Amino acid sequence: MISRQFALLGFELAAPGERADAYIINSCTVTAAADSKSRQRIRQAKALNPDALVAVIGCYPQAAREEVARMEEVDLVLGSADKEGVADQVGKLLRRARNDKRDCAQNEGGELVSAESGGANEAGGSPRERTRAWLKACDGCDRFCSYCVIPSARGAVRSAAPAQIAREARGLIAAGYKEIVVTGINLALYGTDLKGARALSAAGAGKPADGIFALLSRLCSLDGEYRIRLGSLEPTVIDASAAARIAGLSRVCPHFHLSLQSGSDRVLQKMKRRYTAEGYAEILAALRGLDPHFAVTTDVIAGFPGETDEDFSDSLSFVRAAGFAKVHVFRYSKRKGTAAADMPGHLPNAVKAERAAALAKAAEEGAAAFREGCNGTLRRTLLFGPDKGGRFVRGITDNGIDVRVPAGAFENPAAAENTFCDLELTREIIGGFS
Ligand code: SF4
CATH class of the missing domain: 3.30.750.210 (Transcription Regulator spoIIAA)
Structure with missing residues (x-):
């Protein structure tokens, strides 16, 4: 985990969104939307503190180093690093870069294995x-x-x-x-x-x-x-x-993320996904057989090349019927070097946007139904402790639901931090989904 290793090197970790001396953007490049999100985070980091050092690591710069390095907000680019020594290496580069802020470090040949974006394992967080x-x-x-x-x-x-x-x-x-x-x-x-x-x-x-x-x-x-x-x-x-x-x-x-990508067998085949919609539905049925409120989250791509109205309708029907706890909807975007980029039948942006919007609506309705279905159930919950205002104790159920329990329900809300409890879920305490 990068964050923990940084802490061991003497760095103090800032919370997300907090002003800091340095920001590490651990990027993903699975879609053009992910690239765009990384660029957004890079700009947000610099906006939080224009004097901060912004380092970008992960597979986005590995796939498009020049593009990342060209961004004026970026001080440091690390496409790859040695797995064992990543924190040490990044730490040294950060310290060096503090003295030479426009140095764009290049570090070929290793592999960066670290905490996923969004996670930090330090006691200071x-x-x-x-x-x-x-x-x-x-x-x-x-x-x-x-x-x-x-x-x-x-x-x-x-x-x-x-x-x-x-x-x-x-x-x-x-x-x-x-x-x-x-x-x-x-x-x-x-x-x-x-x-x-x-x-x-x-x-x-x-x-x-x-x-x-x-x-x-x-x-x-x-x-x-x-x-x-x-x-x-x-x-x-x-x-x-x-x-x-x-x-x-x-x-x-009881919470799995299983990427569906499409509810159409024809499209799944063109995506080279190696399963059918029926096979996916069998997985859902097996999981729900173990726990009727088993949370499954997923990704769906709208507007894959050659996706017909019928294919799209299959995806929409699947999302409506599946009871997903959360769906990440992506508009298909052409990625250089992939087989799909050269496929015929690329769809106009307007069609992709329209389909993505319909999927997102169905996804939101499904997610709301999932949460509603959990109302009244007893779930093993990990409590994070009181929130900043001290009005609620927050936590997460085993099946991934964010909860906020009024602090008054606890004799000592602070003592609830990092404890498990069996919590009866009500509409009032059910929040979003992790
Ligand atoms: S399974 Fe497919 S979509 Fe997932 S990382 Fe591998 S190639 Fe990419």
Whole structure:
């Protein structure tokens, strides 16, 4: 985790949106929208403190170094770095850059493995950050979905050794973190690159996602009071039985992110997604069989090249019926070097925008229905503690719902920080979705 390593190097961590001497933008380049978001964050950082050093790392500069370096707000560009020494390396560069602010550092050949954007694991952060830690298990992907730049930007899957991850998890639990969010570009591929990957399997070789199942089984068996939430799983790898097997692990939260991308089999095939809408629906059914309020979040692309009205209608119907807790809707954007960029049938922006808006509306209705369905249920909740004004105690349920409980419900709201409780959800305390 970059933030924790920075803290070890003596940096004091600022909360998101706070004025700071340096900002690290850990970027993603999965879509043009992600690039745009990174550029927005870069500008926001500089606006917060025009004298601050702004460093951009991650796969956006790896894929488009020149474009990032050209931004006048950017002081430091790091496309890649050595995994083991990333904090040390970035720290040195930051210190050096303080003396030579326009130095654009180049660091080829390594790999940057770190906390995902949005996560910080330091004791100096907000209460939310002191209760949840992000643990990256793997990076890269070799699925080559036809619209995606990740395989060329970040390379094939690279997994950290199970013993190393377990060691890191033990350290986080000992430091008091109650929720460990295990992340990776394509977590379902975890372990497929490790020597003897099959030996990782705790339940028979050859089944989809054996590696991640074995890793999670190991993480679930550690001592302490904690739970595990997963980052993104890919239905390009896992099927219904693999998803159910993972979801059945004792400490794993009933909250998966499974990218749908399209509800049309024809489009899924053109996307090279390796599953059908029916296969995806089977995963949903298996998860809901374990817990009717199992939260599934997803991504959907509107306006993939050649997407017909009928294809779009299939996606819309799927989103309406699926009961997703949250949907990230993306308008298709052409990414240089991907197979989809050269496909015929690119749609006008207006059509993509119209379809994205319809999907977003359906997604919001579905999300509201999901939250409403949880009204009256009892959920294991991790409390972050009182918010800034002290009026509410905030927290997150096992199935990912943000809650805000009136502080008056607690004898000592401050003592609630970083504790678990079984919370009956009501409309008043149900907030958004993480
Ligand atoms: S599974 Fe497909 S969309 Fe996901 S990272 Fe890999 S190539 Fe990209």
